[in-house]
Amino acid sequence: MKKEERIKPIVMRFVVEQGNFQLAGEASSRIKSRLLQLGFSGSLIRRIAIATYEAEMNLVIHSYGGTIEAQIIPEIVTILASDTGPGIPDLEKAMQEGFSTAPEEIREMGFGAGMGLPNMRNCSTEFEIVSEIGKGTNITMVIS
Template structure:
């Protein structure tokens, strides 16, 4: 995002560990904001799905964190950052069906091991940075316009 882009927007949403009651609220807000900005509905949908999965990952797996939404004229960026515990094996975490969620969480229909793959499918660019003991940042980018166009 560039400083000269006067349409740039940045919003932060805190997400608490195991806060299942509030789960989905960040995604709902993101969807609402993007709609108000007049973003095309298929892009809004992809961003909402990616945000929901990011939010659920924070609720289920993290020690708490936040989701940051950044929008400018070129792209939508959804970034989820947490305070740990970190992902020891990212390749394994990306495998569809693999999950470290507890039985209790799985009974609610979460922990199917599809969250990160869903996020990747919804994004034009997708990145995970993780350090065990420190935390994880998952970045999803959805292009509104072709880069540089």
């Protein structure tokens, strides 16, 4: 394929701060609005919005902060969630429904059911999570 024939993705990138519940949900809601404008189907938007929101909340609640990036081409959206730590010690456990390390004050806010990561995987066409203690966690979700 010639270079000029490749589809150039629309890229949206957001910084997500640890503990900032005021701004929490902003990245996922902006991405959702853009997809609505672009005419993506409701069912696709729904899966992307859920997966992105769960990833964003995990950055706020469990990480030291990071970024959410959406790469949008027609019919395919790639969401990258990346943070700077602390990393996940046991990924297999973390991926299980109901597993959560969220403390009491976070549970009182309605989070901590341990459903975020399983939901992200269920909403994704391709799901990859890589985590290293002391380095951080990188999640790639391709949703189409």
